[in-house]
Amino acid sequence: MIRGVYCASATPLNDDQSPDLGALADHARALVADGCDGIALLGTTGEANSFSLTERRTILEAAAKAVGPERLLPGTGVNALPETIELTRHALSLGVNRVVMLPPNYYKGVSDEGLFRAYAHVIETIGDNRLRIVLYHIPQVSGVPIGHDLIERLVTAFPGTVVGIKDSAGKIENMTAMIERFPGFSVLAGADPLLLPLMGQGGAGCITATSNLVADSLATVFRHHADPIRAAEVAAAQARINAFRDLSNSYTQIPAIKAMVAYRHGRSLWARTRAPLVPLSASELAELKDRLIAIGATVKDLAA
Amino acid sequence: MIRGVYCASATPLNDDQSPDLGALADHARALVADGCDGIALLGTTGEANSFSLTERRTILEAAAKAVGPERLLPGTGVNALPETIELTRHALSLGVNRVVMLPPNYYKGVSDEGLFRAYAHVIETIGDNRLRIVLYHIPQVSGVPIGHDLIERLVTAFPGTVVGIKDSAGKIENMTAMIERFPGFSVLAGADPLLLPLMGQGGAGCITATSNLVADSLATVFRHHADPIRAAEVAAAQARINAFRDLSNSYTQIPAIKAMVAYRHGRSLWARTRAPLVPLSASELAELKDRLIAIGATVKDLAA
Numbered sequence: 001m002i003r004g005v006y007c008a009s010a011t012p013l014n015d016d017q018s019p020d021l022g023a024l025a026d027h028a029r030a031l032v033a034d035g036c037d038g039i040a041l042l043g044t045t046g047e048a049n050s051f052s053l054t055e056r057r058t059i060l061e062a063a064a065k066a067v068g069p070e071r072l073l074p075g076t077g078v079n080a081l082p083e084t085i086e087l088t089r090h091a092l093s094l095g096v097n098r099v100v101m102l103p104p105n106y107y108k109g110v111s112d113e114g115l116f117r118a119y120a121h122v123i124e125t126i127g128d129n130r131l132r133i134v135l136y137h138i139p140q141v142s143g144v145p146i147g148h149d150l151i152e153r154l155v156t157a158f159p160g161t162v163v164g165i166k167d168s169a170g171k172i173e174n175m176t177a178m179i180e181r182f183p184g185f186s187v188l189a190g191a192d193p194l195l196l197p198l199m200g201q202g203g204a205g206c207i208t209a210t211s212n213l214v215a216d217s218l219a220t221v222f223r224h225h226a227d228p229i230r231a232a233e234v235a236a237a238q239a240r241i242n243a244f245r246d247l248s249n250s251y252t253q254i255p256a257i258k259a260m261v262a263y264r265h266g267r268s269l270w271a272r273t274r275a276p277l278v279p280l281s282a283s284e285l286a287e288l289k290d291r292l293i294a295i296g297a298t299v300k301d302l303a304a
Numbered sequence: 305m306i307r308g309v310y311c312a313s314a315t316p317l318n319d320d321q322s323p324d325l326g327a328l329a330d331h332a333r334a335l336v337a338d339g340c341d342g343i344a345l346l347g348t349t350g351e352a353n354s355f356s357l358t359e360r361r362t363i364l365e366a367a368a369k370a371v372g373p374e375r376l377l378p379g380t381g382v383n384a385l386p387e388t389i390e391l392t393r394h395a396l397s398l399g400v401n402r403v404v405m406l407p408p409n410y411y412k413g414v415s416d417e418g419l420f421r422a423y424a425h426v427i428e429t430i431g432d433n434r435l436r437i438v439l440y441h442i443p444q445v446s447g448v449p450i451g452h453d454l455i456e457r458l459v460t461a462f463p464g465t466v467v468g469i470k471d472s473a474g475k476i477e478n479m480t481a482m483i484e485r486f487p488g489f490s491v492l493a494g495a496d497p498l499l500l501p502l503m504g505q506g507g508a509g510c511i512t513a514t515s516n517l518v519a520d521s522l523a524t525v526f527r528h529h530a531d532p533i534r535a536a537e538v539a540a541a542q543a544r545i546n547a548f549r550d551l552s553n554s555y556t557q558i559p560a561i562k563a564m565v566a567y568r569h570g571r572s573l574w575a576r577t578r579a580p581l582v583p584l585s586a587s588e589l590a591e592l593k594d595r596l597i598a599i600g601a602t603v604k605d606l607a608a
Binding site: 079083143254 | 348353354355356357358359383384385386387390407408409410411412414415417418419421422425444445446447448556558578579580581582
């Protein structure tokens with residue numbers, strides 16, 4: 001099983017909008033030091049779909065060099081299956097065997113048969129038994145939900161390859177239903193507030209955006225959720241996570257997460273985003289600083 | 305202005321799922337013979353987002369060789385702006401100056417500011433005054449509508465470059481509002497039944513799926529809609545278009561259009577689709593044949 005706290009890490013940008021690989025490596029090392037079990041880079045928070053295939057490969061290589069390929073869980077699913085295959089093969093070539101795979105998501109309302117064929121084509125074409133795939137259910141963004149009947153078909157056809165799901169839809173009932181129906185399948189919360197309730201139901205951990213900031217608290221919840229002696233500590237950790245999450249979600253989430261990372265590291269470049277996302281304004285940045293301090297964050301002054 | 309009947313052409317596949325460039329070239333020539341003013345390949349009907357960048361370039365080159373670059377209006381908008389730039393530059397390098405450009409559409413609910421920055425980044429980076437962009441409004445698929453205030457900003461900032469819109473949302477009111485607000489801006493119907501009403505309101509033409517089959521009728525509507533002596537002929541042409549459209553939409557639309565093209569050319573390969581789309585079943589194909597005959601289509605027996 002894939003278990004643990006994984007960071008849906010953000011991607012820093014140079015002034016010319018290219019990925020800042022040095023800042024990326026620094027952040028990856030900081031996340032491991034925080035207690036992340038791994039880094040789920042190149043997901044929705046990582047603006048993966050805003051980068052070219054070439055840039056995605058470069059980002060993955062820099063992260064693998066910084067913290068080792070075995071810690072990484074990159075997104076490799078795009079709309080065109082030949083490119084999903086190319087990105088997944090590239091990951092495997094680096095020793096990155098575990099990936100999070102979006103379904104092709106341009107067309108909406110597609111059938112389970114069509115999605116099954118898409119995943120099957122990718123898995124069979126790659127034909128590498130090292131590969132471990134975490135499905136990605138984020139219908140509010142992708143527009144293409146991953147339903148339970150589809151999962152049943154995939155885990156039956158490809159046991160040992162289709163091993164889990166990142167569920168970012170934010171509904172605990174959907175996650176507990178998958179835990180019950182698919183024994184040994186890793187159900188990972190994509191929404192930070194659900195880590196503690198999910199662990200109580202047999203969940204496998206999380207892949208979340210707020211872990212760019214408070215992975216230490218997520219690690220506390222993950223490791224000690226079942227220890228009654230530490231219940232107060234665990235509850236406090238989850239409350240801290242939720243405070244950071246609520247703060248980011250009071251703005252546009254991804255630009256706010258990046259701005260919060262900017263204050264964490266004291267580096268203004270982190271606040272940049274790629275269009276169609278828009279960075280926080282100067283006044284929002286100033287306000288965010290005060291609000292971070294109010295929730296107890298350690299805030300560094302911003303330098304280039 | 306970009307005026308006329310453009311075919312949102314489907315893309316034929318070999319048995320190994322690669323694009324069949326020979327069948328593509330044959331179809332492109334047939335569409336011109338039907339009376340299409342041009343071919344809007346690599347759109348939603350063309351399964352553009354299911355092809356890699358390399359495949360898209362190959363498809364465009366084959367079409368340009370078949371019917372000439374000046375007849376083409378390819379889709380070049382993808383989620384990653386560096387790749388939108390790459391595809392658009394490639395089109396320009398072939399002498400294809402007019403493109404249909406989807407906005408980046410992975411993220412939903414993005415601001416007009418973000419979409420403006422995305423288009424502006426692409427246009428300014430390319431920096432080629434030959435470029436003519438048709439925006440692509442298909443919110444039921446892309447999830448990212450193109451609103452009127454965004455159009456206002458784009459046509460003001462980039463007059464002569466942002467020259468029109470393909471509106472596939474199917475609402476005549478939205479199209480007439482754009483015609484009134486943006487003089488000289490080409491409003492093209494993406495939905496076949498709206499060609500005749502749109503032309504009566506000052507529309508510029510259409511880019512539609514059914515034109516893979518009945519572009520001759522669409523050309524009749526486009527050319528003679530204002531001629532009272534030919535009103536009955538025009539109405540009959542629009543009725544024929546609508547019958548083909550209703551038939552395709554009684555199945556999953558794109559697989560049905562491809563199956564209808566298969567019967568048009570008598571070539572079974574045309575019925576293939578790429579996942580996540582699923583071809584019509586054998587029984588659906590047989591039924592479709594009868595239904596095509598019932599609406600007066602010329603149907604050829606299928607051969608490989």
